Amino acid sequence: MSMKTQLLNKIADRSAVAGVVGLGYVGLPLALEFARAGFKVIGFDVSKRVVEQLNNGVSHIQDVSSADLAEVVKKGLFVATDDPSRIKEMDAVSIAVPTPLVKTRDPDMSYVVAATETIVKHARPGMLVVLESTTYPGTTRELMQPKLEAAGLTIGKDVFLAFSPERVDPGNPTWHTKNTPKVVGGISPACTEVATALYASCLDTIVPVKSPETAELVKLLENTFRSVNIGLVNEMAIVCDKLGVDVWEVIDAAATKPFGFMKFTPGPGIGGHCIPLDPHYLAWKMRTLNYKTRFIDLASEINSDMPRVVVDKVAAALNRAKKSVNGSKVLVLGVAYKKNIDDMRESPALDVMRLLEELGAHVDYHDPFVPSFTEDGHAFTGVALTDDVLKNSDAVVIVTDHDTVDYQRVVDLAQVVIDARNATKGLKATQGKVVPLSTTRELVGA
Numbered sequence: 001m002s003m004k005t006q007l008l009n010k011i012a013d014r015s016a017v018a019g020v021v022g023l024g025y026v027g028l029p030l031a032l033e034f035a036r037a038g039f040k041v042i043g044f045d046v047s048k049r050v051v052e053q054l055n056n057g058v059s060h061i062q063d064v065s066s067a068d069l070a071e072v073v074k075k076g077l078f079v080a081t082d083d084p085s086r087i088k089e090m091d092a093v094s095i096a097v098p099t100p101l102v103k104t105r106d107p108d109m110s111y112v113v114a115a116t117e118t119i120v121k122h123a124r125p126g127m128l129v130v131l132e133s134t135t136y137p138g139t140t141r142e143l144m145q146p147k148l149e150a151a152g153l154t155i156g157k158d159v160f161l162a163f164s165p166e167r168v169d170p171g172n173p174t175w176h177t178k179n180t181p182k183v184v185g186g187i188s189p190a191c192t193e194v195a196t197a198l199y200a201s202c203l204d205t206i207v208p209v210k211s212p213e214t215a216e217l218v219k220l221l222e223n224t225f226r227s228v229n230i231g232l233v234n235e236m237a238i239v240c241d242k243l244g245v246d247v248w249e250v251i252d253a254a255a256t257k258p259f260g261f262m263k264f265t266p267g268p269g270i271g272g273h274c275i276p277l278d279p280h281y282l283a284w285k286m287r288t289l290n291y292k293t294r295f296i297d298l299a300s301e302i303n304s305d306m307p308r309v310v311v312d313k314v315a316a317a318l319n320r321a322k323k324s325v326n327g328s329k330v331l332v333l334g335v336a337y338k339k340n341i342d343d344m345r346e347s348p349a350l351d352v353m354r355l356l357e358e359l360g361a362h363v364d365y366h367d368p369f370v371p372s373f374t375e376d377g378h379a380f381t382g383v384a385l386t387d388d389v390l391k392n393s394d395a396v397v398i399v400t401d402h403d404t405v406d407y408q409r410v411v412d413l414a415q416v417v418i419d420a421r422n423a424t425k426g427l428k429a430t431q432g433k434v435v436p437l438s439t440t441r442e443l444v445g446a
């Protein structure tokens with residue numbers, strides 16, 4: 001019987017051991033789906049702390065409850081390990097390690113290379129390897145395939161290699177790992193078939209595509225699409241400010257068009273592990289082919305300038321009160337990169353805080369999801385949102401609009417509120433108390 005048939009049979013009767021390498025925001029929810037589908041799951045991570053915590057049934061990922069994790073640990077369906085030799089027990093290995101950028105905005109492939117090399121050391125015939133980490137087109141074929149082949153394994157015959165992008169949206173109550181369609185592209189038709197069979201056993205919808213390059217590019221198109229459209233509405237916010245028009249009203253009214261328009265909202269900039277980084281993987285790859293991706297560069301330029309736009313609004317608001325930024329107390333409200341989650345990676349709040357501090361402001365922050373964090377070796381601890389903190393701050397800047405904050409109370413008590421998220425929409429406020437991203441000119445006779 002061929003390796004492919006053996007593996008397909010093991011997937012069908014759930015005797016296959018599903019492996020996940022990298023147990024973070026992407027890997028842990030995926031591991032749980034495999035376990036729920038009846039597979040025995042081994043999760044490998046280089047972090048001893050993460051491994052110990054998970055084996056004790058404690059989840060470090062907001063979207064995975066400790067109760068759900070503890071249940072699969074107790075049933076013996078999930079075990080975490082930092083012992084790489086256990087990779088040889090895995091029939092399928094899904095890789096979800098970080099793909100950050102280096103300082104020059106080129107891809108940092110060190111985690112994918114390290115994970116691949118570890119897997120290759122323990123690879124054996126009859127294994128499926130799937131890369132899930134977001135990356136540039138060509139990674140699976142050019143970087144991973146040669147390493148597996150150098151170990152004497154023939155792709156499509158002995159081992160099966162594919163790319164399948166993860167689309168998890170942390171904090172999204174509707175769309176999660178199980179019900180979000182999953183794109184799969186293998187090196188050969190046999191690779192696509194085996195990878196499709198694995199994911200179809202635990203996820204609702206699988207979308208097979210012709211090649212790993214297609215699947216790699218699908219993810220980059222999705223996130224470039226978001227980056228470019230956010231860049232467009234951020235520029236529209238600047239345009240509206242200069243015209244004295246309310247950008248939120250423009251967007252909401254445009255969104256009443258039942259076709260041909262998709263709503264994106266402006267803000268203080270973009271954050272997270274995906275949208276600020278992923279498009280640069282494509283830009284980098286295209287630079288190697290002597291092509292400049294202009295939309296990506298332009299969107300990145302506009303989006304990364306938004307913290308400065310917000311800080312200019314703070315300076316102007318303080319100026320109207322005859323105060324300078326230098327020496328003023330500024331409270332940043334919300335520091336996670338988006339609402340209702342605790343993820344600080346690439347958060348625009350970090351830039352807002354840094355720019356304010358550079359101008360001499362005394363900056364405090366409050367975030368119900370982020371009690372403390374460390375950035376560049378500097379430790380920050382949040383303050384409680386007391387009446388005194390709100391009253392005594394010269395300005396309050398809403399950078400992230402978590403739902404649990406009472407914004408009417410913020411507006412009532414604060415001296416001035418700079419609202420980069422439209423969190424104060426529809427609230428009662430005295431004239432000039434709330435400064436939106438685009439300031440509406442007062443209408444004659446209004």
Ligand SMILES: NC(=O)c1ccc[n+]([C@@H]2O[C@H](COP(=O)([O-])OP(=O)(O)OC[C@H]3O[C@@H](n4cnc5c(N)ncnc54)[C@H](O)[C@@H]3O)[C@@H](O)[C@H]2O)c1
Binds near residue numbers: 024115
């Ligand atoms: N976070 C998201 O919302 C999201 C969504 C879609 C895709 N992605 C992509 O998925 C990938 C993983 O992102 P994440 O957010 O889950 O990262 P993460 O930092 O939350 O988790 C990565 C895990 O990998 C572990 N790790 C690092 N090197 C390792 C190695 N050599 N072997 C084993 N484990 C290793 C780390 O210890 C960590 O626990 C990235 O490419 C990211 O772009 C992320």
